[in-house]
Ligand code: ADP
C-alpha cells in the first residue's frame with residue numbers, strides 16, 4: 001500500500017512562485033483594449049493607414065513606400081525595415097477611441113447652446129435607454145433556466161444523486177466547446193445538489209475550482225485544503241458551543257448525560273480538549289512555500305476530518321493539465337482508497353476534446369468513468385437562449401425582429417457559442433445606445449460582430465509570446481511592403497534581422513516554421529502548403545487579421561516597441 005502516497009512528483013513542482021491567487025477575471029469586456037471600434041480592411045497593402053490617421057489626428061509622415069503601385073510585386077529585398085515600421089503613428093496600442101459611436105464629446109458639450117444649460121451627461125441620460133437590465137447579458141450572470149441542456153443536466157444529476165445516498169458518485173468528464181453551457185450547467189447542478197443535501201441533512205459538499213485561475217497542483221490542493229479547514233472550524237465551533245453548554249448544565253444536573261453518548265462529565269471534558277487540540281493543529285496552507293506533500297496531506301486530513309461525500313468540480317481542467325501535468329488528477333483520483341471517513345468524486349470540465357490524450361492511462365480511466373458531451377447549439381437553440389435573456393435585459397420593443405436571429409446565426413457559425421451570441425446581443429445594444437438609436441437594428445449587430453472579432457484578434461496578438469510576435473511582425477513588414485506569396489524563408493530572414501535589432505535570441509528556421517503554424521492555428525495568419533513541382537513544397541503565408549491594428553498591438557509590447565527606436569538597418573537582404 002505504500003505506493004498510495006502522493007509522492008509521484010516528489011517535490012519537483014512543489015513551489016509555486018506566483019503567489020497571487022487573484023481571480024484574474026476572465027470575463028470579457030468587449031470595450032477593452034481594442035484599437036478602435038471601426039472596422040478595418042484587412043488589405044495586405046500598406047499606405048492605407050487612413051482610418052488610423054483620422055482617429056489619431058497625427059498623420060503618418062511617410063506614406064511613400066515602394067509597394068503602393070500594386071502592379072509591380074515587390075520582393076523582400078526592397079524592404080527597408082525602419083521605413084516600414086515607423087509611420088503609422090507609433091501607436092502604443094492606445095487608439096482607444098470609440099469612433100463607432102455617433103456622439104462625440106464635442107457634440108455633447110457644444111449642444112449646450114440652448115437656454116436651459118444642459119450638462120455633459122444630460123443628453124446621454126435622456127436618451128431613451130435600450131436596456132432594462134444589462135447585467136443579465138453578462139457572462140457572470142447565472143441564468144435560472146438553461147434551455148436545451150435538460151438532457152445533460154439530468155445525466156449529471158443521475159450520476160451525482162449517489163452522493164445524497166452517502167455513496168461515492170462515479171467521476172465525470174464533461175466535454176464541449178466553449179460557450180456550450182458547461183459551466184452554467186455544472187453550477188446549476190451543484191447548487192441543486194447542495195440545497196438538496198441541506199434539505200435532507202446529508203453531508204454532501206461541492207467544491208468548484210476554475211483551473212484557468214487555479215492552475216497548479218499546489219494551488220488546487222491549497223485552495224481545497226483551506227476550504228475544508230474553514231468548514232471544519234465551523235463544525236468544531238458549533239460542537240464546542242454545544243458541549244460547553246452541556247458541561248455547564250450537567251454540573252448541576254448530572255442526569256442530563258444519560259441522553260448523550262458521554263458516561264461522565266470527564267468524558268465531556270476530554271472531548272472538549274480533543275476538539276480544541278484539533279483546532280490548534282489545523283493550519284491553513286499559505287499560498288506558496290510548502291512542499292506539495294505537506295499541502296496534500298493537509299488537504300487529506302481536512303477532508304477526512306468528517307464523514308462526507310465531496311464532489312470536486314474542476315472547470316477548465318485541460319488548462320490545469322496543460323500547465324502543470326496530471327499529477328493533481330493522479331493524486332486526487334487515488335485518494336478514496338485511503339480516506340476513512342469521507343469520499344471524493346471528481347467532475348472535470350474540458351473545452352478540449354482531446355486533452356485526455358496527455359493523461360496517464362490510469363488517470364484517464366479513473367477520470368472518465370462517465371462522460372457527458374455538450375454539443376454545440378444550433379441557430380434555433382441559440383435563438384431560444386437569447387430570447388429568454390433578452391426578455392429581461394431589454395426594454396420591450398427595443399429590439400427589431402431581425403436582431404436575435406442574426407445574433408444567433410453569427411454565433412452558430414462560431415461553433416454554436418452561446419457566449420458569443422450573448423456578447424453580440426449586448427454589444428449591439430450598447431452600440432445602439434451610444435448612437436442614441438431608439439431600437440437595436442441589424443446594422444448594430446453587424447457592427448458588434450466586427451468589433452468583437454477585432455477585440456479577439458487584439459487579445460490573441462497581445463498575449464503571444466515574444467518570439468511569435470517577432471515572427472508575426474516580420475510577416476506584417478513583408479505584407480506592408482507588398483510582398484506576395486510570402487514564404488517561410490523570407491519570413492525567417494526578416495525575423496533574424498528583427499531579432500538582431502532588439503537583441504532577442506534567434507530561433508532556428510524550423511522553430512520559426514512551427515511558430516508560423518501556431519499563428520495559423522490561432523487564425524492570425526493563413527499558411528497554405530503549395531507544391532513547387534520538383535523544387536518541393538513550400539508554405540505561402542498571408543495575414544488574416546487587420547494589418548494596422550495588429551501592428552499597433554505588436555508595437556505596444558515594450559520589447560517590440562524598441563524596434564522603432566533601434567538603429568536603422570538598411571536593407572534586409574536574403575542570403576540563403
Ligand atoms: P462553457 O462553460 O461551455 O464555455 P458557459 O456555461 O460559460 O459555457 O456559457 C456561456 C454563456 O452562455 C453563459 O453566459 C451562460 O449563462 C450562457 N448559456 C449557455 N448555455 C445556455 C443555456 N442553455 N441557456 C441559457 N444560457 C446559456
Ligand code: MG
Pocket residue numbers: 182183184315
Ligand atoms: Mg466554462
